[in-house]
C-alpha cells in the first residue's frame with residue numbers, strides 16, 4: 001500500500017493518476033483546510049499525532065512506500081517522513097515543484113522565514129499577506145497602516161493583531177483578479193511564501209504589473225532524500241516499485 005502525503009496541487013494530480021493506474025494507495029491530508037476538494041483516492045485527514053504515531057500508522061496499514069507531495073512549506077512533515085521511511089526501510093520520494101525565480105520587472109526582497117518579515121515592512125504601508133493564517137503568528141504584528149491576510153476558510157477567531165483583517169478567498173485566482181484586488185485595497189507591499197507553481201504565481205505577475213514590492217519568504221530546508229520536481233517522474237518512480 002502506498003501512502004500519498006497530500007496538500008499540494010501535485011498531490012491532487014497524483015491521486016488521480018494512482019487511481020487510474022490501480023495502484024493500491026491511501027492519501028493523507030493535514031486537515032488544515034475545512035472542506036478540501038475530494039481526492040481520487042481513499043483519504044484520511046488530520047495529523048497522525050507525532051512521529052511515533054506516524055510510525056504505528058505505517059505498520060498498521062501495511063504501508064510499503066511513501067510518496068510525499070505535501071506543500072513545499074510542510075517541511076517538518078517531509079523531514080519526519082523521510083527519516084522514518086529510512087529507518088523502516090521503506091522507499092520514499094518527495095515531489096517538490098521548483099521554487100519561483102525573480103524575472104525582469106520583479107522587485108523582490110528575499111527573507112529567510114516568517115519571523116524576518118516585520119523588519120522589512122515599510123512603516124505605514126498596506127500589506128497583503130498571501131501566506132495563509134498559519135503563518136500569521138510567526139509573522140507577528142507589523143508596523144503597517146493595515147495588514148490583510150487572505151485565507152481559504154472563514155476565520156474562527158479575530159485577527160490576532162491590531163490594524164489587521166482577514167479576507168476569504170479560495171484559489172486559483174487570475175492575474176486580473178489579483179491586480180483588481182491589490183488596486184482596490186491600495187496594497188503597496190505583498191508577502192508571499194515561495195511555494196512555486198503556475199497556479200498561484202498570478203499574484204506575482206499582478207505585483208510586477210502594478211510595481212508592488214514583494215517580500216518573498218524562502219523555503220525551509222527540505223529532507224536529505226530522493227526528490228523529483230514533477231508528477232510524471234513521481235509516477236515513473238511508483239511504477240518502478242513492486243505492487
Ligand SMILES: NC(=O)c1ccc[n+]([C@@H]2O[C@H](COP(=O)([O-])OP(=O)(O)OC[C@H]3O[C@@H](n4cnc5c(N)ncnc54)[C@H](OP(=O)(O)O)[C@@H]3O)[C@@H](O)[C@H]2O)c1
Pocket residue numbers: 005006007008028029030031032045046047048049050051054070071072073074075076077078131132134135
Ligand atoms: N500541510 C498542508 O497541506 C499545507 C497546505 C498549504 C500550505 N501549507 C503551509 O505549510 C506550512 C506548514 O504546514 P503544516 O503545519 O501542515 O506542515 P508541517 O509543519 O510540516 O507539519 C505539521 C504537522 O501537521 C501534520 N501534517 C502535515 N502534513 C500532513 C499530511 N499530509 N497528513 C497528515 N498530517 C500532516 C503532522 O502532524 P502529526 O505530527 O500530528 O502527524 C505534522 O507534524 C504552513 O505555513 C502552511 O500554510 C501546508
